Amino acid sequence: MTIDKKLTKKGLVTRMQEWGRKYPHPMGAYGDMFSRWLRSNYPKPYNSWGNGAAMRVAAVGFAFSTLEETLEIAKKSAEVTHNHPEGIKGAQATAAAIFMARTGSTKEVIRQYISENFGYDLNRTCDDIRPAYNFDGSYQGTVPESIIAFLDSKDYEDALRLCISLGGDADTMGAITGAIAGAYYHHLPASLYEFGINKLPEDIKDIINKFDQEHGHMVSYKWYNPEFPKEEFVRKVRSVEIFI
16 A cells, blocks of 8 residues: 555545445444445545544654644544534644654643643543543544543553543544553553454554554663563564554
């Protein structure tokens, strides 16, 4: 598969339909409007303010070298389906949080930037949210809560547990929280990684490996996983037994 360096909307649509049609029945299923979009010969954006574009935007947060470019490409990636202003905003906020987390911003800087630029109330905790929270498929009801789960956490696993404990749209929220936490903590427990990666088909593992080679972090002391001796960790990363 060639990489569309200009990231045109046509290129995004082509690749999204290619992969979505190849795997039309994922666990949990696609939303009805997105399923129809995948099957369409003339796909058009459908003005959705659902949370799907935020769920799929993580790669954008890892792939670009400036916040401005990250926001621009997040907007493009959302607009092919979720072209409602709230849909675009949710994707941009998620990508921005990932970019800032991986480039060294503190949690408070991330909180302030997202609050001021996207209007989300992040001055809450998971304990504040949990008692009255229900399933919500909108951006407004999932993206802020997902970011808060990261902000409240002490490590990667804790972020996911907090996110899931809220009881909302857990797969979408887990994707958002997990991406930000991974970018920030630089450490994914090997057992958790292996549990997930072993569920994927080989062609998707191959895409992950190619993305990591182009955009991933180099193996360094900062990324050292203490579950393995350092030499064994480096060997596992290079052989794609572990993805960082």
